[in-house]
Amino acid sequence: MANIKDIAKLAGVSVTTVSRVINGIPYVSDEKKEAVLRAMELTNYERNMNAVHLIKGKTNLIGVVVPSIKRPYFGLVIEGIAEEALKNNNNLVLIQTNYEEHRELEALKMLKLKQLDALIICSKISNWEIVEEYANYGSIIVFEDARGRSVSSIFVDxxxxxxxxxxxxxxxxxxxxxxxxxxxxxxxxxxxxxxxxxxxxxxxxxxxxxxxxxxxxxxxxxxxxxxxxxxxxxxxxxxxxxxxxxxxxxxxxxxxxxxxxxxxxxxxxxxxxxxxxxxxxxxxxIPLMEIGRELFLRSISGGFFQKEIPVKLIERLTV
Amino acid sequence: MANIKDIAKLAGVSVTTVSRVINGIPYVSDEKKEAVLRAMELTNYERNMNAVHLIKGKTNLIGVVVPSIKRPYFGLVIEGIAEEALKNNNNLVLIQTNYEEHRELEALKMLKLKQLDALIICSKISNWEIVEEYANYGSIIVFEDARGRSVSSIFVDxxxxxxxxxxxxxxxxxxxxxxxxxxxxxxxxxxxxxxxxxxxxxxxxxxxxxxxxxxxxxxxxxxxxxxxxxxxxxxxxxxxxxxxxxxxxxxxxxxxxxxxxxxxxxxxxxxxxxxxxxxxxxxxxIPLMEIGRELFLRSISGGFFQKEIPVKLIERLTV
Structure with a gap:
């Protein structure tokens, strides 16, 4: 298996340049960067997934934070998310928090470390300030009322x-x-x-x-x-x-x-x-499946977005 | 942010040694390996997740391959898997195949590349030979009848x-x-x-x-x-x-x-x-939740395992 030195030799650049490309550090000319990426592809330098993700530009993984998938409420939202994920060739990383904050923080960190392309938070635990901070590192959308906050949100009042x-x-x-x-x-x-x-x-x-x-x-x-x-x-x-x-x-x-x-x-x-x-x-x-679908699509398109979803009375036989 | 050269300097080893440790190539003494890992921790070398995963020894991500989470059958299996994942501090990577083989192969490749600690295949598409080959690289368990095959399996006849x-x-x-x-x-x-x-x-x-x-x-x-x-x-x-x-x-x-x-x-x-x-x-x-729970536990414990789950008649009012 090729190592970084081999890649450097093949690309005609220094080991430092290769390391810079792999680690996403700037100060590398486009020409050299391309030579490194080409050398990586040629040598099947697949062990280091960050390299592959650099070539592709993303991981195709979207994180979904939920308390537990067992509640039908979140189950339907996840169904909607999963439907669009399938259509858009993305896989989902399911992070169940059981309402424990450290698990949500773990998910936010994964986003910061670029292990995830985007993060959908179905039920937030951390303070808004924390979510707002991490939203600087990657696309976050929450299924909570975030009016007045700088976080994207689709919500029911x-x-x-x-x-x-x-x-x-x-x-x-x-x-x-x-x-x-x-x-x-x-x-x-x-x-x-x-x-x-x-x-x-x-x-x-x-x-x-x-x-x-x-x-x-x-x-x-x-x-x-x-x-x-x-x-x-x-x-x-x-x-x-x-x-x-x-x-x-x-x-x-x-x-x-x-x-x-x-x-x-x-x-x-x-x-x-x-x-x-x-x-x-x-x-x-509450159109949970539809909300899930839109949460997914907005998470991958990025950009700031807030939308309230109205509820609708369905009269049947129990009133 | 520290690059590989910095790590090498700090650890008192060559860049090649650092690259070997990062890429999991052998021929590095335990002593040097530890020095490199320590240097990585000290410099917060977090961008390269493979390095972090090397330190931890695993990713805490378990892959779950399903046609789609929308069918209640698989939904219940996933609920069981998710319940144990939560208890065991693991996150799940949901790979929906829509019965397309290339998506399953992608999941198998993720296992080979150590992006996943284990893979649970709820409904297999590829030939058994392919699954058997990948089972050499990591823990795989299928929810299909694999009798006569060298793949772990929990199944219903x-x-x-x-x-x-x-x-x-x-x-x-x-x-x-x-x-x-x-x-x-x-x-x-x-x-x-x-x-x-x-x-x-x-x-x-x-x-x-x-x-x-x-x-x-x-x-x-x-x-x-x-x-x-x-x-x-x-x-x-x-x-x-x-x-x-x-x-x-x-x-x-x-x-x-x-x-x-x-x-x-x-x-x-x-x-x-x-x-x-x-x-x-x-x-x-068919105790799908229970099956999900056992699929998860067997996937992380590894080792060869095959078990048939019997069905049980529940008489109610429609016969």
């Missing part, structure tokens, strides 16, 4: 969409509305809870902490939610639910216990996942 | 499991059984079709090509399958279906058209996906 859903339920004469949320500390949960409290305040209704159900994330969570509901003296007549998966779980448990939906309990989901269509769940569509 | 399902339907007095399959050229489809033909032959029943439904892959495919069934003069009384997703699509269309399941049409799925539980579909469980 969860405050606005939650308010929209509550207004819809109010129009259907529901006064006692409960709210299922994901992690208490999550960005979207916080925005939705704020909307919920503001809504109650605007309506002159009291806030009842029992009407909030945190950590409602999976289908299986439907069970304890319905259990808590049935134990209440004054249960809500409608539930605004984290996602269609959780809504499906609640619906399944209501059926088992013969709680009629929607006459005794109205249910509104979010996302419009396939299961919502199958089970006829009324929901606010 | 699709011939055997299809035969088991047909025998079950026969025990329920079904003589006219149709069969929904994925891609005609797919390994598992071929095995299932062979079992189907052998089964009919053993039972002395004729083979009717109209009873086979190829390209039954997604929930949406339920629609044309039910359309074709209703247009038949002599339709099957039972369907053995590619996956629970497709079975769910068929079930949903039967409900719409008031075709009673199971009295007019019995339906058996495969996989035991969450949707099968929700819709009470009788299915043969």
């Amino acid at each position: 969860h405050y606005k969409s939650c308010m929209e859903a509550l207004t819809y339920l109010s129009g259907k004469s529901h006064r006692k509305v409960g709210c299922c949320l994901a992690r208490k500390s999550g960005t979207s949960s916080k925005q939705r809870e704020l909307a919920y409290r503001d809504y109650l305040h605007n309506m002159g209704e009291p806030f009842d902490p029992n009407y909030i159900f945190y950590d409602a994330i999976h289908f299986e969570d439907g069970e304890w939610i319905v259990q808590r509901l049935t134990a209440m003296h004054n249960p809500p007549t409608a539930l605004l639910v984290t996602s269609d998966q959780v809504a499906a779980g609640i619906l399944a448990c209501c059926k088992e216990r013969e709680i009629d939906v929607p006459s005794r309990l109205a249910i509104v989901g979010f996302d419009n996942q396939p299961i919502a269509k199958i089970l006829n769940i009324t929901t606010f569509e | 699709h011939y055997k499991s299809c035969m088991e399902a047909l025998t079950y339907l026969s025990g329920k007095s079904h003589r006219k059984v149709g069969c929904c399959l994925a891609r005609k050229s797919g390994t598992s489809s071929k095995q299932r079709e062979l079992a189907y033909r052998d089964y009919l032959h053993n039972m002395g029943e004729p083979f009717d090509p109209n009873y086979i439904f190829y390209d039954a892959i997604h929930f949406e495919d339920g629609e044309w399958i039910v359309q074709r069934l209703t247009a038949m003069h002599n339709p099957p009384t039972a369907l053995l279906v590619t996956s629970d997703q497709v079975a769910a699509g068929i079930l949903a269309c039967c409900k719409e058209r008031e075709i009673d399941v199971p009295s007019r049409l019995a339906i058996v799925g495969f996989d035991n996906q969450p949707i099968a539980k929700i819709l009470n579909i009788t299915t043969f469980e």
Whole structure:
């Protein structure tokens, strides 16, 4: 296998020049650079992938940061990203953070070290300042509301969409509305809870902490939610639910216990996942696949970009 | 930023020695190698990731080759892989092939070039000989029946499991059984079709090509399958279906058209996906999440390993 000295000899340049080309250091004339790259190709100098990536100009790897691919919400975004990655001949590096900041920092470092062409952050943990700093080194786009920040972003206004859903339920004469949320500390949960409290305040209704159900994330969570509901003296007549998966779980448990939906309990989901269509769940569509596709395309095209994605009411049979 | 010459000076060795260490060429004493690695760390020689990977001894990246993450079948396997990757501090490089061989070869090459610590192939395209050759360069495990081959493998015997399902339907007095399959050229489809033909032959029943439904892959495919069934003069009384997703699509269309399941049409799925539980579909469980988890763990532990995963009948309400 050729080493750097061989390359230098073949290209008719010094070892320092070769090293400069390999390490991306400037101060090499275009002519010499080309001679080095040609020598690398000729000698099949493939062991050092940085050299190959220098020749190609990029790695064709796009990083995707998610808490875990297990949540259907992120699963659909990743499906959209993966669809475009396939079309555009890119591979994906999946970095699951489990909400641990050091894992996200690792991904940001990979971008800085040019191991990735771009980075898509589906759910951010670090401070905005850190993300903004790394955005100087490569293309970053986040699936979070980054208004007022210098980071590209495609986002849903969860405050606005939650308010929209509550207004819809109010129009259907529901006064006692409960709210299922994901992690208490999550960005979207916080925005939705704020909307919920503001809504109650605007309506002159009291806030009842029992009407909030945190950590409602999976289908299986439907069970304890319905259990808590049935134990209440004054249960809500409608539930605004984290996602269609959780809504499906609640619906399944209501059926088992013969709680009629929607006459005794109205249910509104979010996302419009396939299961919502199958089970006829009324929901606010968040076009996650489409968002994933656009996140990918914007990540490779680079440049500053911010866009809000509106939600859309899909009326079915659970309200 | 330090270049190779700086490293050489600091380590008190020649540039050739540094290049040898970087490129993993032997003929360098352990003492000199350590001096070079130490110099690299001291000078923050981070641009060349191969150097960093040399220091760490690995990349912490595991490659996963799949046709596309969009099929729920592979989606669940990837979920299992991702779960263990998170626990073991590894990131995943997702290589979607869309059944194009050159994309799989790219993944194999990445393994050879040590860009990946191991490679998990969920659905193989290349000849076994090619995979066997690359297995010399790094850890490879396939989710395919590799018996008789020198490649590690965790697999389901699709011939055997299809035969088991047909025998079950026969025990329920079904003589006219149709069969929904994925891609005609797919390994598992071929095995299932062979079992189907052998089964009919053993039972002395004729083979009717109209009873086979190829390209039954997604929930949406339920629609044309039910359309074709209703247009038949002599339709099957039972369907053995590619996956629970497709079975769910068929079930949903039967409900719409008031075709009673199971009295007019019995339906058996495969996989035991969450949707099968929700819709009470009788299915043969393939523990895809568990398989994913084991694929990952075996891929990082390395060594030759082959294991057949049995399927398990889950009786619900569609037979």
